[in-house]
Amino acid sequence: MKKILVLFHFLLSIYVFSQNNERTLILMEKGSNLPIEGAVVLVLKTKQVLMSNSEGKVVFELKGGSNVKVTHSSYLPVILKWTSLNQPQNIVYLNSKENTLDDIVVTKQHPQEIIKSLVENSIKKLTVPARLKSYSREFFKLNGEYAYYNDGLINFQLYKDQKKVKSVLLVEQNRSFGLIDDEISSNLLGYNLNNMMEKYYLFTVLRPLMDDKLNKKFNFVIKVSPQGEEFNEITAVPLEGTNEIFDDFKIVYDVKKKLIVEINAVVSPTTLAEAKEETGKGSKNITRSVFKTNYRIDMENYYLVSSKEEINFNINTGNDVKNIEVLNNLVTTNFNIQNYTYKESDVFKDKTLFNIKNSILTEYWNVSGLTPTVKELEIITNITKSF
Incomplete structure (x- = not known):
């Protein structure tokens, strides 16, 4: 009975999570923890384009499995696996290009x-x-x-x-x-x-x-x-x-x-x-x-x-x-x-x-x-x- 209850709660949590597809990314500079404005966030499956604001924040709906690419001219690009975006709010750190040019x-x-x-x-x-x-x-x-x-x-x-x-x-x-x-x-x-x-x-x-x-x-x-x-x-x-x-x-x-x-x-x-x-x-x-x-x-x-x-x-x-x-x-x-x-x-x-x-x-x-x-x-x- 206990195993059945655990399985029920697990399936319920998956169902509730799937109903709320909204995700928030907060882009921060690694080391300084400063927010990154003007980063281009691309949902690869749907080709949806988003921009981070002065708080480093991007809010969007993640419908289905799609990786997300983050680019900025001053930072190294990163591709986020959709499975890693498992929280309503996700902090992502980007590495500066300052010392690579x-x-x-x-x-x-x-x-x-x-x-x-x-x-x-x-x-x-x-x-x-x-x-x-x-x-x-x-x-x-x-x-x-x-x-x-x-x-x-x-x-x-x-x-x-x-x-x-x-x-x-x-x-x-x-x-x-x-x-x-x-x-x-x-x-x-x-x-x-x-x-x-x-x-x-x-x-x-x-x-x-x-x-x-x-x-x-x-x-x-x-x-x-x-x-x-x-x-x-x-x-x-x-x-x-x-x-x-x-x-x-x-x-x-x-x-x-x-x-x-x-x-x-x-x-x-x-x-x-x-x-x-x-x-x-x-x-x-x-x-x-x-x-x-x-x-x-x-x-x-x-x-x-x-x-x-x-x-x-x-x-x-x-x-x-x-x-x-x-x-x-x-x-x-x-x-x-x-x-x-x-x-x-x-x-x-x-x-x-x-x-x-x-x-x-x-x-x-x-x-x-x-x-x-x-x-x-x-x-x-x-x-x-x-x-």
Whole structure:
């Protein structure tokens, strides 16, 4: 009888566990125990893509047996066996690549020429036409206070038009909460959904490094992985004394395929301190700028996985100076080379989601691939309750 009871409880625990497929990964740096933000988590069976937040957290449903691959340009990749994810919350430690890259020059070719070659080849190899089903999320702050929030599921139909990448947008679901001040609504910089993909697929952020005049204002370093590693890095930092606002760049690329897999562009505090401040009406002075994109190489397909953009600036309205901050994330939840079928009336032609009526059919944000932090969830809750 005792054996039967033990077996019953064992089978019951398996049944209960199987009913709750939600898993949480917390990615930590080995040694420092610091959370890892911006890691790409791929569920290999379903091809679902997720990104870790600033707490290192990823939440997803594990349906059936599927291993999970975790990658980050600064850490060694790891594949997690699905059988090891046997707890609702699983802590995973990643080893830093910091000491595995050597700062050496492996070619007589100038780094600028390497970047030009990488951009040319990457544009050529990006899979177009194709469609990306993406989750978009945007926070908006006015004078330091969170005043607006939107997110949505967006289908980007990518196609080429005279060697340029264009996109048709179809919004599946969306929600917007908050008030936008008419005086500053036109100054939401850099988040026009209708030209976003063109920017990411033509690598326009790298133009300063490919300009024959501007490239002389940067110091380039090539970081080469040991033999057998897949990726190299090129960093480009503005030279001291440069009064213009240039980013600090990091480009991670596949050595064999010559394809860009990650771009980081951040305006450093040193650069901002040396920049000349504009004071006239309508002038904008940047106080923070962050740009990051990740791309995935999957067999013959090569496409955008995620983007993160943050911009903080002061704008002189004539009456006063307002501080505006926009934080934008985009995660590709599904990639497909098949075209969508749609009516012209279904196409979203506006710039941002705050101009469209809310359409909520499911709790799509819970399967978005982007887990909100505790603070972000609190902000979302407070904004949605206020309006």
